[in-house]
Amino acid sequence: MSTHNNYNALENTPSAVSIHQQNGVGAHKVYKRRWLMLTVVCLLNIVNAAQWIQYAPIADTVKRYYDVSSTWVNMLSQIFMILYIPFGFMASWALDTRGLRYACVLGAVLNAVGAFIKYMANFVEITPSADPNIMFAVVMVGQFFAAAAQPFILGAPTMLAAVWFSDSERATANMLASVANPIGIAAANVLSPAIVDTTEPWTINTMHWMMMIPAGIVAVITIVLMRAKPPTPPSLSAATPSDPFFVGLKKVATNKSYLLLLVSFGVGLGIFNALSTLLEQIVHPQGYTDDDAGIFGAALIGAGLVGAGISGPLIDKTKAYRPVLRGCFILATASFVGFALSARPDEYVLVAVTCGLIGFFCFPLLPTCLELAVEVTYPVSEGTSASFMWMAGQALGVVFIFIMDAMRTGAEEDMTNALWFAVGVVGATLIPVFLFKGEYRRLNMERETKANASSGLNGDLHI
Structure with a gap:
């Protein structure tokens, strides 16, 4: 059963006063420590995402240093998406049956081990018979461990929001934890080109130990501080038992609204x-450099954080999930068109602006879709509904990278055709987006229960 079942008894202290006591529903409180749990999950997402994308901004340098093709450089990122499929099932089961702490600690340890193994490739490099391909193989093994960690980490924000936060804070909490992953991407986009000197490719080794240290620190923080749930539930839905794991699997597989959302989010x-x-x-x-690419990536992420920061509180206040979903998808499609048109020589400002617009309209879709998935599948566990959403996105990411990689043209390996392919795919996704009309089951249950309550106090007690 989900970890938000069978909460501990209410603490009998003045600081733990009940704020919702409605027709036997029970006490619903939120605790200040929820922000500490949120911080831990955010840090986990940052260090894991940085490991995922750290090689992308310096792809040409990686090719030269390890003497490998672009396809193999891309595989350093793709392995995260490929492994999400088998490990996603494990993460879904772990979150649903073992709880938030178990999943987060396991993810943190795997991520730290992966960073350490990549650092060990440095010692292969200093041996007299150093083979760049062997060094690359060691790095790939490290990426394997970091990739195995990702499903446990990405699946955590939705469950964290449901288990630790009130119904008026869930979307904001999910937004903050979910966009921490892109913060890690932005950090890697800026730091990797700054650390790695294109004229001295061996500085990739410096990048490895600089990634290893924060990964290890965050692992220790997670082991020491992370908790599965608060002493008492923060909301009515958190106090309600979730469906057993395999029952939940069957429900999500036959829920038409969820499947439409799965396709939209996945694409x-x-x-x-x-x-x-x-x-x-x-x-x-x-004609743009690695540093330019890093700035474009940072613009995408930075503007995305602003968009997500606006959308989270807006959704918490209005519950306008569907309008945000549709509006952001329309504007994200238009932004992709702008990027495809502007990705030309000597258009630095336009490329940066269109990257920013893509991020601004794409990022709000993360918490919006993940929260919608919980709404339309309730009472399926949040870990189950979120994990399969992420799994679809990672699986399709592998497919899209292979297709776009194969669409290079000319000696310069121009990817203009690949960009227009991306535009077409995003545009086609508007069909399932507008077909989606799912019921807000969790919200409706909470509203009906509160409306039928004969007594109780409004608001949340923050202790």
Whole structure:
């Protein structure tokens, strides 16, 4: 059963006063420590995402240093998407049956181990018979462990929001935890080109140990501080038992609204992952440097954080999930068209602006879709509904990268055709987006229960 079942008894202290006691529903409180749990999950997402994308902004340098093709450089990112499929099932089961702490600690340890193994490639490099291909193989093993960690980490925000936060804070909490992953991407987009000198490719080794240290620190923080749930539930839905794991699997597989959302989110995330992986390779043939690509990636993420920061509180206040979903998809499609048109030589400002617009309209879709998935599948566990959303996005990301990689043209490996392919795919996704008309089951249950309550106090007690 989900971890938000069978909460501990209410603490009998003045600081733990009940704020909702409605027709036997029970006490619903939120605790200040929820922000500490949120911080831990955010840090986990940042360090894991940085490991995922750290090679993309310096793809040409990686090719030269390890003597490998662009396809193998892309595989350093693709392995995260490929492994999400088998490990996504494990993460869904772990979140649903073992709880938030178990999943987060496991993800943190795997991520730290992966960073350490990549650092060990440095010692292969200093041996007299150093083979760049062997060094690359060691790095790929490290990426395997970091990739295995990702499903446990990405699946955590939705459950964290449901288990630790009130119904008036869930979307904002999910937004903050979910966009921490892109913050890690932005950090890697800026730091990797700054650390790695294109004239001295061996500085990739410096990048490895600089990634290893924060990964290890965050692992220790997670082990020490992370908790599965608060002493008492923060909302009525958190106090309600979720469906057993395999019952939940059957429900999500037969829920038409969820499947439409799955396709919409999966395609959107898949194209975003492909763009993040290939951005340097898209702009490089147009005369832009690794540093330029890093700035474009940072613009995409930075503007995205602003968009997500606006949408989270807005959704918490209005519950306008469907309007945000449709509006953001329309404007994201238009932004992709703008990027495809502007990705030309000597259009630095336009490329940066259109990257920013893509981020601004794509990022709000993360918490919006994940929260909608919980709404339309309730009472399926949040870990189950979110994990399969992420799984679809990662699987499609692999497909899109392979397709776009195969669409290179000319000696310069121009990727203009690949960009227009991405535009077409995103545009086609508007069909399932507008067909989606799912019921807000969780919200409706909470509203009906509160409306039928004969007594109780409004608001949340923050302790």
